[in-house]
Amino acid sequence: MKNVLTHTKKVILMAAVCAISMGYAMETSLLENTENVKTTALTLNDVKKGNLLCIKSENGIIIYKESIDKSGKYSKNFDLTALPDGKYFFELEKDVAIKIIPFKVMLNQVTFDKAKEAIIFKPFVRKNEDLVYVTKLAVRSEPLKISVYRSDHFGSELLHSESIEGVQNIGRVYRLKEGRYKIVCHANNMEFINYIQI
Numbered sequence: 001m002k003n004v005l006t007h008t009k010k011v012i013l014m015a016a017v018c019a020i021s022m023g024y025a026m027e028t029s030l031l032e033n034t035e036n037v038k039t040t041a042l043t044l045n046d047v048k049k050g051n052l053l054c055i056k057s058e059n060g061i062i063i064y065k066e067s068i069d070k071s072g073k074y075s076k077n078f079d080l081t082a083l084p085d086g087k088y089f090f091e092l093e094k095d096v097a098i099k100i101i102p103f104k105v106m107l108n109q110v111t112f113d114k115a116k117e118a119i120i121f122k123p124f125v126r127k128n129e130d131l132v133y134v135t136k137l138a139v140r141s142e143p144l145k146i147s148v149y150r151s152d153h154f155g156s157e158l159l160h161s162e163s164i165e166g167v168q169n170i171g172r173v174y175r176l177k178e179g180r181y182k183i184v185c186h187a188n189n190m191e192f193i194n195y196i197q198i
Contacts, residue, residue: 039077040110042101044092047074051094058087081108097121098190123170123185125194130177132196136170136187144170145186150179151195 044053048071055064055078063083068074080088083105090101098120103112121137123144136144143165149156159181164170176198185192 038079038081040080041075041077042090044074044099047071047092048094051092054091054093056089056091058089063088080105080110096124120188120190123187123192125183125185125196127196127198130175130198132174132176132181132183132198134170134172134174134183134185136185138168138170138187141166141168142188146172147184147186148174148176149182149184151182152180156182 047068049068051068053064053066053068053074054062056062064078080103085106087102087104089103090099092099092101100118100120101112102116103110119139121139123134123136123146126133132148134146138144143163145161145163147161148159150159160174162172164172176196178198181196181198183194183196185194
């Protein structure tokens with residue numbers, strides 16, 4: 001009888017945990033590890049085939065890298081307790097944005113800080129004939145540095161460089177002559193490189 005009550009309590013507890021997890025499931029759902037479970041389940045909704053998922057150290061060293069192989073919902077278990085003590089983050093790179101999910105490993109315990117999760121919008125570069133458009137949504141008015149290089153067989157030459165800050169909707173247009181160009185954008189401690197042929 002005592003065994004039946006113990007198992008019943010475990011089933012009720014598991015059902016409650018599942019119900020609470022489903023209630024909070026939005027774009028990202030993380031079930032943190034418990035005493036007996038060493039893995040952490042990462043669930044991401046609305047991913048696309050080709051999105052890139054990485055685990056990086058706080059210094060930007062890539063520890064794990066995976067290209068998402070199908071669109072829809074992504075779910076995978078990770079044993080994050082195997083990592084050395086320190087700060088890390090999941091990075092999901094989509095077409096126009098990067099989602100950052102930070103976590104900390106300390107004494108084989110993994111903790112996530114939902115308040116520090118962030119979405120970084122990538123600079124978007126496109127061309128129309130001899131015009132090159134660079135746009136970026138800077139939610140916190142973070143600075144964007146744009147450098148335009150002309151490339152040839154001998155290397156590249158810096159043609160123009162500028163930094164824009166204090167603006168949320170950044171937009172620049174450059175008229176370029178026929179040739180090959182490299183557009184380098186620095187934002188949010190990241191570098192984004194685009195190659196353009198005019």
